[in-house]
Amino acid sequence: MTHPDRTVRQPGRILWPYVFLTPAIVLFTLFLAVPIGYTVYLATRRAKVSGLGLGRGARREVFVGFENFAAALADAELWHGWLRVLGYGALVLVVMLGLALLFALLLDTARVRLARFSRIAIFLPFAVPGVAATLLWGFLYLPSLSPIREVLDVDFLGATTVTYSMANVAVWGGTGFNMLALYTTLRAIPRDLYEAARLDGASEFQIAVRVKIPLLTPAIILTTVFSIIATIQVFTEPTALRPLTNTISSTWSPLMKVYRDAFVNGDLYSAAATSIVIAAISLVLSLGFLRVVRDRAFGES
Amino acid sequence: MRANRLGAALAVALTAALASCGSGEPTERPEAAQSPAASAQGPVTLTYWTWAPNMDKIVEVWNAANPDVRVTVSKQAGGDDAAAKFLTAAKAGNPPDLVQAEYQHLPSFIAADAVADLKAETAAIEKEFSAGLWGLVTLGTESVYGIPQDSGPMMLFYRKDLFDKHGLKVPATWQEYAEAARKLREKDPQAYLGTFSSKDPGAFTGLAQQAGAQWWSISGESWKVGIADEPTRRVAAYWDGLVKEGVIDDMPYFTPEWNKALNDGRLLTWPSAVWAPGVLAGNAPKAKGKWAVAPLPQWNAGESYSGFWGGSSTAVSAGTPHKAAAARFATWLNTDPAAIGLLVEEAAVYPAATKGQATLGQAPDYFSNQPDFWRQAAAVSAGARGFTFGPNVGVTYNAFKDGFDKALQNRTPFTDAVQGMQDATVADMRKSGFQLAS
Numbered sequence: 001m002t003h004p005d006r007t008v009r010q011p012g013r014i015l016w017p018y019v020f021l022t023p024a025i026v027l028f029t030l031f032l033a034v035p036i037g038y039t040v041y042l043a044t045r046r047a048k049v050s051g052l053g054l055g056r057g058a059r060r061e062v063f064v065g066f067e068n069f070a071a072a073l074a075d076a077e078l079w080h081g082w083l084r085v086l087g088y089g090a091l092v093l094v095v096m097l098g099l100a101l102l103f104a105l106l107l108d109t110a111r112v113r114l115a116r117f118s119r120i121a122i123f124l125p126f127a128v129p130g131v132a133a134t135l136l137w138g139f140l141y142l143p144s145l146s147p148i149r150e151v152l153d154v155d156f157l158g159a160t161t162v163t164y165s166m167a168n169v170a171v172w173g174g175t176g177f178n179m180l181a182l183y184t185t186l187r188a189i190p191r192d193l194y195e196a197a198r199l200d201g202a203s204e205f206q207i208a209v210r211v212k213i214p215l216l217t218p219a220i221i222l223t224t225v226f227s228i229i230a231t232i233q234v235f236t237e238p239t240a241l242r243p244l245t246n247t248i249s250s251t252w253s254p255l256m257k258v259y260r261d262a263f264v265n266g267d268l269y270s271a272a273a274t275s276i277v278i279a280a281i282s283l284v285l286s287l288g289f290l291r292v293v294r295d296r297a298f299g300e301s
Numbered sequence: 302m303r304a305n306r307l308g309a310a311l312a313v314a315l316t317a318a319l320a321s322c323g324s325g326e327p328t329e330r331p332e333a334a335q336s337p338a339a340s341a342q343g344p345v346t347l348t349y350w351t352w353a354p355n356m357d358k359i360v361e362v363w364n365a366a367n368p369d370v371r372v373t374v375s376k377q378a379g380g381d382d383a384a385a386k387f388l389t390a391a392k393a394g395n396p397p398d399l400v401q402a403e404y405q406h407l408p409s410f411i412a413a414d415a416v417a418d419l420k421a422e423t424a425a426i427e428k429e430f431s432a433g434l435w436g437l438v439t440l441g442t443e444s445v446y447g448i449p450q451d452s453g454p455m456m457l458f459y460r461k462d463l464f465d466k467h468g469l470k471v472p473a474t475w476q477e478y479a480e481a482a483r484k485l486r487e488k489d490p491q492a493y494l495g496t497f498s499s500k501d502p503g504a505f506t507g508l509a510q511q512a513g514a515q516w517w518s519i520s521g522e523s524w525k526v527g528i529a530d531e532p533t534r535r536v537a538a539y540w541d542g543l544v545k546e547g548v549i550d551d552m553p554y555f556t557p558e559w560n561k562a563l564n565d566g567r568l569l570t571w572p573s574a575v576w577a578p579g580v581l582a583g584n585a586p587k588a589k590g591k592w593a594v595a596p597l598p599q600w601n602a603g604e605s606y607s608g609f610w611g612g613s614s615t616a617v618s619a620g621t622p623h624k625a626a627a628a629r630f631a632t633w634l635n636t637d638p639a640a641i642g643l644l645v646e647e648a649a650v651y652p653a654a655t656k657g658q659a660t661l662g663q664a665p666d667y668f669s670n671q672p673d674f675w676r677q678a679a680a681v682s683a684g685a686r687g688f689t690f691g692p693n694v695g696v697t698y699n700a701f702k703d704g705f706d707k708a709l710q711n712r713t714p715f716t717d718a719v720q721g722m723q724d725a726t727v728a729d730m731r732k733s734g735f736q737l738a739s
Contacts (some may be wrong), residue, residue: 046732046733047733048733048734049412049692049733049734049735050734050736051522051523051735051736052519052522052523052524052735052736053412053692053733053734053735054408054411054412054440054442054444054692055411055414055418055442055444056414057414058412058414059412059413059414139557142556142557142558143558144558144561144562145557145558145561159710243500243553243555243556244553244556244557244558246499246500246551246553246705246706246709246710247706247710248706249703249706249707250699250702250703251703260699263382263385263389264381264385264695264696264698264699265693265695265696265699265729266385266388266409266413266693266695267729268392
């Protein structure tokens with residue numbers, strides 16, 4: 001973006017952009033760069049005690065280089081956690097985004113009744129905090145309390161079913177938001193496109209599949225990326241359900257392992273290293289997804 | 302049109318970023334406990350983290366009598382989370398001045414250098430407590446890291462009405478307990494005599510203590526870890542057998558499910574601690590007056606051992622600028638007869654001070670049908686044995702939860718889970734550099 005007018009060169013002009021940038025730079029440094037830097041610093045250290053480890057001066061911090069990272073990468077529990085989260089994430093992504101797209105398209109059709117009410121009803125669960133939503137569903141899952149169990153004899157908190165039960169909570173809470181994101185984009189599409197399609201003899205279904213979905217692609221990709229990141233960071237649902245069942249371990253998801261290391265085992269250093277590994281993997285996954293779909297979505301020019 | 306779409310996308314991005322920020326943040330935010338800089342004049346203000354109910358009322362009494370040392374109660378959630386929160390606050394440099402420290406967490410606090418040595422301040426009050434309880438705040442060393450507040454000797458709580466109805470005898474040994482469990486299943490297939498909770502390492506610890514376990518001990522300059530020793534394995538194998546046989550349930554304690562079972566009379570016993578009346582009153586109000594208490598079943602007939610589940614001390618933070626004032630308050634709270642009376646009455650604790658235990662008269666309201674409740678408690682307390690807790694109880698307890706969850710789920714032996722606790726504990730201590738006796 002070079003400016004055509006290059007001849008004017010005043011020192012003030014060079015400084016101005018930086019003045020405007022200062023707030024952003026300061027905020028970025030304070031709330032992003034410094035914490036990340038501190039995390040990396042912590043990840044290279046470890047507490048070392050001597051003897052009984054009691055009393056003053058028995059504990060000091062030493063530099064251990066990449067040892068914490070090596071331990072994090074070599075920990076089978078972390079990778080098992082990733083597998084569990086990938087299975088859970090695939091489930092959530094497909095069902096949640098599928099439903100969100102379906103609802104958005106349905107709400108956007110011309111003949112829908114109670115559009116306003118449905119929109120709010122679908123969106124409302126998103127306003128329920130994750131912990132509350134999980135506890136609410138948890139009560140519905142518990143064998144002796146659940147009204148569902150009186151009709152349907154399934155153990156919702158069993159070893160295999162618990163993943164579906166948690167995915168259900170996430171889908172319930174997340175569909176509304178994604179639906180709204182897609183719906184807003186749909187409303188921004190000029191109506192004359194549909195009119196043209198209708199004149200060509202397209203049915204509502206054909207309009208949805210041939211016109212709306214292609215135009216929605218960028219928004220779908222965006223919601224997918226956010227959903228990928230959110231499911232990788234799954235923490236609330238398993239943590240809140242854990243006291244109710246013995247099928248969720250303290251390291252069920254990678255982030256739960258970070259929490260356990262830091263606050264249950266009191267090892268901030270390993271937790272820092274593991275969280276850096278998690279951040280790297282999330283970055284690779286979301287960038288990888290973007291790379292795969294980029295040309296389809298944003299390469300139209 | 303393009304700009305439009307970009308705008309929409311941006312709006313989506315921003316909203317999502319904000320939303321994810323909001324929900325991604327850890328919900329627990331330790332309220333910074335401010336201990337204002339020490340000033341020569343004016344009253345000293347102390348922050349006190351505790352989860353004992355009505356502690357603010359007890360502190361009011363102190364504040365009225367001691368205008369120079371003002372204590373502010375900051376109510377905590379309690380349990381393992383409270384310990385994690387205190388350790389984190391201490392590490393971050395803004396701990397409270399005083400903290401309620403469960404006996405099992407005190408060594409972790411000491412190892413993190415988060416609590417002060419009160420040896421000089423407590424020299425006069427050592428004899429107010431039994432040697433066993435005093436050992437829990439000294440770890441058998443020369444230092445004193447807290448003042449015992451309450452203790453939780455374990456007893457057997459049982460539904461007297463249902464025991465009578467089914468013709469069950471109060472079990473005196475664990476052998477009899479197992480037989481009663483089988484008999485009950487025959488009489489009432491809906492009910493269980495008890496449940497084994499994989500979420501409550503504290504209860505299991507108490508049962509292991511009763512059997513004579515010494516999970517940690519100090520010899521000279523090194524630690525000895527004996528979690529997978531015979532007593533603990535015996536306890537684990539016993540419950541394993543009952544759960545696998547299907548005569549004891551495996552639902553965790555303190556869940557809505559468990560409350561319902563207690564209320565509906567589908568759980569007939571609860572091996573718990575002296576503080577259980579408070580829990581039962583809150584979680585099973587319908588069964589008031591139907592429960593009774595007996596000593597824990599014994600491993601060998603004729604013995605009278607028990608273990609501890611819970612119990613806590615008042616510790617002074619290593620970071621406080623007002624150590625002397627804090628120690629004065631902690632001493633008053635746990636040894637002054639008036640304060641102990643308030644602790645019993647308002648906070649419903651079983652006091653650690655020996656003379657406090659003797660003054661207890663009227664049984665808890667929930668157990669009004671058992672006038673000798675406190676006499677029973679004192680008898681049990683006399684036979685309760687504990688052990689020195691290690692510096693990484695958090696690791697051990699977490700290994701308990703994960704290990705026993707897995708054992709229940711995969712039907713693997715409980716003794717494997719005990720071995721897992723031992724291995725995790727030793728590995729963590731090795732990694733940190735603690736000296737271990739092999």
